[in-house]
Amino acid sequence: MVIHDRSYSRWKGDRDGSVPGAAVILQAGLRRGVATLFRRKIPAVILILLAFGPFVFAFGFLLVRFYILTNIGQFPGPASALQDPEVAAVSQVSAENVYTYLFLVQWPFVMLACVLLGSGLVAEDKRANALELYLSRPVTVRQYLLGKLGTIAIFIAAVTLVPTLVLTVEQLALTWGDFPEMGRLLLMMLRTMAACAIWIAVPSLLIVAASSLTAKARNAAILWMAVIVMLEFVASNILLEIFGDDRFHLLQIGWNIRQVGAWILGDSSADHLLATVPVWASALVLACWIAACVRIMTTRVKPVEVVA
């Protein structure tokens, strides 16, 4: 007796609806990224603790500070210490703190996310000849790239934008009723999102472009690191030393991102950054990098490699 029809059956589902190709690729990319991260559990846990340690500390500190300041009678000593202007400045969501957290504390984790999770996004598909499989389905090159960019962007956002917004929302909740402060925090949320858009977009585009240039994730990571390190630390510093011209800062991708980010956040402590070269020049350099990355990706991601 046949207990299961092993034969082929026809599918009667809808064939005319739109295909959310980018979303499907993004979903699969996130799963794969998490699996990659947790392939070695202990380093993954250590990395996550390090990446979210400052955030957890700040989150807890805001709560403790709030509790102590609302119960001054019970904690007179700590309360007076927390009311010190310097301590107060360190423990609130301000442009300076957000800048420090996003661009100085978290940058190693942005780098690690790009190297560990972004370098193989396209390269591994190329190596496995999967581009033919993707693009022979109702998925366009644009959808494919959006899915891949979205994947790395979400991992970068998880260590930059998300903790910052959570802290801002926490402080917003703790200052409920103080309308000037709430207004400042809402504006800070918008500025944070705009600054993070740059901080997420540029490294994501760079790593996906590097990944699309090769069929090996390792090579993509090396290429990406080489470009960043060469421009960030070597070329610009040597040229700056020799010629003493601040305009060589424009060669530094990270410096351009920090300058534009500081400008967006309105961070007065970063005036030294803003004083060197005009912000529009840095923005223009970043726009050129973005255009170059888009060009590389769209020319290198093809279903068929045509060798002339």
Add this chain to the structure above:
Amino acid sequence: MSDAPMRSVSSAQAAATAKAEAASAAGPPIIELDALSVMYGARLALDNVSVRVGGGAVGLLGPNGAGKSTLIKTLLGLLHASTGSGRVLGQPIGARDGRLRRRIGYMPERDAAFPGLTGFQSAWYAGRLAGMPDADARRRAHEVLLFAGLEEARYRDVATYSTGMKQRVKLAQALVHDPDLVFLDEPTNGLDPEGRLEMLDLIRLLAREKGIHVVLSSHLLRDVEEVCNSVVVLQGGKIVRHETLSALAHSSPDAYSVRIGGDPAAFRVACEAAGLPVLAEKERDFELRVPPAGGTAAVFGAALAAGTVVRMLRPSRVSLEDALIDVLGGVR
């Protein structure tokens, strides 16, 4: 590895199959090309190709570099036509709305897999990319993997599969969204004889009983012969022949195969004396051209004259291989 589908079919099934084949071949064309040319780098890979291909199982034949894979990739919209136009399943090739690609499946020639996924995940992912809802993609992934004979290995990483299993998972990916037309580029590449037969059985089942049009590109004539009902022969980027398999591998009207008992040399001399050209000879087997006027009596006469006996006499059948050599040789 799992069992293949049953190979033997009953006579009733065979009749139904023949009817289905005839119906699909008589239906609207699945591929229409009008003066299509494709440049592959600096090389003209397809040169002014015009053809209307009916449904059923169609074989793409031709030597290496003839343009078979290029034609498939162009039909899929992976390569763009330099000039000309084409339609697949009535829709223009290279259309951007994806409607056509939801109706076609593709099994590429070379090893291709979504990296880091198991067999089940690969088929499910392929279904999702083809626009299937998640639940349907999961159910269909299990079904097609079962159909392809990968039920036991479906939770293993595809990277650990043998060549035959990789071919099967490629077939499953091509079928998961239940296409109306499936392009199979060298599907038996790298398979052992048993695996090859199993793969051909699956393809035959799709084409003959499930109503799925199949375009099978292969340089193995036996594969095409066993599965397809028509062939398109490509040579140097041009279509040099398009007809049914039975017409291409036709019976030659004036050629006969003869097996004799006795002295082959004497028989040869007698045949030549009787005006029967010997086309080929191997031990006691002869291939003779028999003029229609005299009929086969001349063969028996020659045998009698040579003191030999005729043990077998039948019209000579031109194999697909011979026909293809003729076609390609004629083009050269």
